[in-house]
Amino acid sequence: MTRPTYRIAPSILSADFARLGEEVRSVIAAGADWIHFDVMDNHYVPNLTFGPMVCQALKPHAGATPIDVHLMIEPVDALAAAFADAGADYISFHPDASPHVHRSIQAIRAKGVKPGLVFNPAQPLDVLDWVIDDIDLILIMSVNPGFGGQSFIDSALRKIEAVRRRIDATGKDIRLEVDGGIKADNIRRVADAGADTFVAGSAIFGKPDYQGVINAMRTQLA
Ligand code: DX5
Numbered sequence: 001m002t003r004p005t006y007r008i009a010p011s012i013l014s015a016d017f018a019r020l021g022e023e024v025r026s027v028i029a030a031g032a033d034w035i036h037f038d039v040m041d042n043h044y045v046p047n048l049t050f051g052p053m054v055c056q057a058l059k060p061h062a063g064a065t066p067i068d069v070h071l072m073i074e075p076v077d078a079l080a081a082a083f084a085d086a087g088a089d090y091i092s093f094h095p096d097a098s099p100h101v102h103r104s105i106q107a108i109r110a111k112g113v114k115p116g117l118v119f120n121p122a123q124p125l126d127v128l129d130w131v132i133d134d135i136d137l138i139l140i141m142s143v144n145p146g147f148g149g150q151s152f153i154d155s156a157l158r159k160i161e162a163v164r165r166r167i168d169a170t171g172k173d174i175r176l177e178v179d180g181g182i183k184a185d186n187i188r189r190v191a192d193a194g195a196d197t198f199v200a201g202s203a204i205f206g207k208p209d210y211q212g213v214i215n216a217m218r219t220q221l222a
């Protein structure tokens with residue numbers, strides 16, 4: 001199986017919230033492939049970030065760069081539809097946050113947006129038995145959701161390997177994204193486990209030279 005091209009998806013959770021439009025433009029100019037947009041509701045996770053209006057405001061700054069919305073919210077469906085209207089290109093949600101996962105996936109797809117599922121460190125993959133053919137993205141959390149700047153949880157590597165086997169068995173182009181604690185010094189291990197899309201928040205926005213970090217990551221992936 002030839003691996004799809006690697007994608008770097010900086011998370012704006014670690015960006016300067018007073019200059020988000022500028023930050024999005026800068027990180028895209030520095031080589032970002034996607035913009036990872038972490039939505040937190042202080043219910044599903046103990047933190048609160050931004051909603052569809054901020055996504056809509058940032059859309060013109062992102063231009064053609066896909067906005068990869070990660071919903072850490074419960075319930076899912078109403079806000080997923082609002083993010084679709086606000087310009088999201090991917091919308092992923094946690095299956096444990098929706099009582100009707102298959103229907104939530106269908107509703108996102110019906111809005112013309114690519115649906116994805118997100119798995120927390122202790123969350124089993126079983127739901128993929130029934131919906132893997134309906135999604136375009138599987139997001140594996142390598143930290144517990146809610147905060148940037150945490151350390152990579154090594155058990156995620158085994159889960160990434162298991163998801164890579166499941167994706168290859170479908171023969172479909174489903175992206176395998178990993179989220180949390182990704183740095184230039186561990187991205188190779190995560191790619192070797194089978195990931196092709198990498199979220200990085202504090203590794204990039206915490207540094208003065210976005211391009212330098214993204215280039216270092218790409219060098220590790222080459
Ligand atoms: C955590 C978010 C992650 C986080 C990644 O709940 O889903 O996307 O922003 O941040 P780092 O790369 O700093 O771990």
Ligand code: ZN
Binds near residue numbers: 070
């Ligand atoms: Zn995220």
